[in-house]
Amino acid sequence: MSERQKSSNVVWHHAAIDRAMREKQNGHKSAVLWFTGLSGSGKSTLAHAVEERLYAAGSRTYVLDGDNIRHGLCGDLGFSDTDRVENIRRIGEVSKLFVEGGTIALTAFISPFRADRDRVRGLLAAGDFIEIYCKASLDVCEGRDVKGLYKKARAGEIKAFTGISSPYEEPLNAELVVDTGSQSLDESAELVMKLLRERGIASK
């Protein structure tokens, strides 16, 4: 390549398509919607319900949850303290890439520790990290026990299970608390949409 092309190399790296251009193309701001709460509190259900509403409004979204993360990107990680921290760190970093790519990333992980969630918040610019606490009591979540995990945890078959043998640290300053223990899915999803409209993330 000529000298001209060498310098255009530098230009490409700095004049690349950026987040603002993607947001303009998409017609909405990007952000991370970080759903946190006990197993069975409805995080993934709510995230997908919100995604469906955003899609209907023409927005670009992607849900990161156990289904697409635990067997892929984080398939090498177990459930030790170190691995749990690394799991949340990677999810945070990937969310950041999606946000830079103009997409609304919705994450649905228990993410029980404040320090881990706050570290992800710190990766992102102010306003880009929207913590949504899916608040349902242990009784309600254990009563549902959709995956049978609480039963196993009570039987000692799962160690360090959040709510049973490992703590869940409630968010202190979540952008939104949704009472997923008593509200319907529609009511819960509408609360999230209202916040997103207020923040210019959802257009309608």
Added chain:
Amino acid sequence: MSERQKSSNVVWHHAAIDRAMREKQNGHKSAVLWFTGLSGSGKSTLAHAVEERLYAAGSRTYVLDGDNIRHGLCGDLGFSDTDRVENIRRIGEVSKLFVEGGTIALTAFISPFRADRDRVRGLLAAGDFIEIYCKASLDVCEGRDVKGLYKKARAGEIKAFTGISSPYEEPLNAELVVDTGSQSLDESAELVMKLLRERGIASK
């Protein structure tokens, strides 16, 4: 939540917004464009040039390269053999998430080993992984030495540097070979765009 909502939980997980719906929304197919080649062969420059063309055509894209991966998602990895394998594995997994999200992911990493590239190919469905070999001779790349890395490698300051003290395994069945050693950036980018149009990934 009622029993009805519990079962709607299951429905949400399976009836979620899927790749086909996103591709329809975006008006193009998604894929991974995996640019591979020596340091200085023009991978990142070419990826960004292709991205600019795709953006102009209204497509959704995202470039993964050293700038946004090495200090973030893979910031915990060094350059040992094990860490290099893990680096490419994670990039492959993240690319897959972008593809599921309807986005054309462009990756620009030396990725010198066939086994690592083929592992990423194996993660994806047939046709989703498009290997683009940026073919430029060591002489040309070392002559450019934009980042001064070859000089350091020759001085022994960088160990296991691809092309100098560590092998580069040329692709055997790349979807496209671009002679980035002698062609202009425009010519190279147009070759990639031609392939993408043929495959229905670029619309124009």
